[in-house]
């Protein structure tokens with residue numbers, strides 16, 4: 001296909017992509033390979049998405065580096081070597097910068113530009129996209145590669161503006177190293193970001209106060225340098241390894257036992273858990289087949305982790321406070337740590353329960369809970385994100401009827417396959433709510449979505465049609481299925497960000513698809529094979545405005 005970049009001079013593109021993380025970068029590359037005129041807008045000063053913003057100390061992927069990387073290019077796979085089993089944020093960011101340079105992506109990326117609105121025009125069958133830099137461009141397709149965990153959420157305490165020290169959110173960390181040496185530091189939040197950063201901050205701070213509302217289950221990463229054997233094996237066999245991974249429920253290379261946790265003797269169960277604990281990371285999730293379906297089975301794994309906490313933490317009262325009890329293991333994303341529980345044995349670390357003793361306000365010199373006042377030099381909010389819908393809802397996206405996506409999603413997100421939305425033709429979401437996304441290896445899911453979208457756009461172009469829109473019926477059926485599958489598991493029992501429960505006022509609905517990546521992939525393939533079942537394909541646009549656009553394919 002010819003390179004159609006020249007169309008960008010007119011502000012009329014085939015495709016506009018929003019976001020330059022793992023999704024946006026590969027989407028851009030595919031679009032260019034296929035000859036589409038494309039522009040990508042990115043709010044950050046650099047590419048990398050999640051890995052651009054989350055620079056907090058200890059930030060690291062919880063999926064193994066060899067798997068958490070693109071598979072689309074043989075050369076890229078061969079030339080890039082990861083240094084550790086679990087890659088740190090700086091290394092992943094270096095990788096994504098390498099990808100952007102290697103595939104010459106920067107020439108179609110506009111950085112430091114936030115998309116503020118996207119408006120569909122039914123006559124021209126095109127989207128008008130506006131940015132905070134005053135750009136106004138039009139595109140036949142708009143692809144949201146805006147990420148699942150990109151809208152940082154600050155707790156709504158009064159008084160933050162009066163705080164005289166420095167404060168940070170883990171999801172929007174400064175680019176310069178932050179030095180906590182000799183400081184009294186408070187960390188609010190004990191999800192994955194808190195659990196990764198707390199051991200690192202404890203090493204620097206004169207005293208670290210951890211304000212915990214809900215303890216989380218965390219398992220050791222058992223991180224270390226990536227051995228040459230693993231590296232070489234992966235390089236030699238990556239095609240086969242990737243194939244195997246795509247057949248696994250979470251598209252993550254863990255061994256899944258077919259056994260029930262309740263069908264084996266106690267000693268055998270303990271042996272299996274111990275082996276998985278020593279293996280590290282998400283291995284625990286595959287220990288038994290019924291862990292996410294059966295509360296009794298889940299309790300055995302949860303009890304095992306609680307016993308580990310008791311074994312590591314010397315003060316029994318602190319161990320008790322760190323032990324999760326009000327949700328089943330893994331129904332909030334299990335955390336993967338390095339030295340988290342042992343950090344609470346340090347003299348300079350204090351754990352404060354803010355469930356029964358809530359934070360009431362931030363003061364000029366620290367914070368005040370119902371029962372006590374804490375003097376702090378710095379405050380770290382590890383308080384999470386408006387997950388899965390936050391980044392889409394802050395763009396004013398107006399579809400065919402003039403209603404916004406935010407209005408449509410007031411009762412929770414509704415999509416067909418997590419990819420498209422009834423009423424919003426030619427608008428695609430990469431790893432959107434209703435797709436496996438955060439319940440899978442994100443890179444595998446992202447590559448699958450990018451390729452599905454690319455095939456769809458070629459299909460549309462080849463037929464000279466204007467585009468396609470998901471039907472309400474297909475969307476209803478899919479959302480019913482997403483909910484039915486979720487309700488077969490223990491996941492809805494937790495007040496998790498998967499449920500929208502971490503944002504006050506957000507509708508509670510289980511957002512990701514937990515039917516497994518292979519089933520999902522099969523469903524998407526069937527939809528395509530049946531001529532885009534569940535979508536309405538638009539007839540060629542014969543209007544004057546449309547005729548001009550139709551000339552583009």
Ligand code: NA7
Nearest residue numbers: 155188189190191192193194213214333382383384385497
């Ligand atoms: P998470 O997992 O949403 O964790 C946020 C933490 O912050 C969690 O412990 C929350 O407690 C706590 N939090 C939030 N608001 C408050 C207030 N107001 N007071 C006290 N504590 C609060 O976000 P992360 O950034 O750690 O991880 C997100 C994902 O990124 C993670 O799952 C990985 O996939 C990577 P709560 O549980 O709500 O009581």
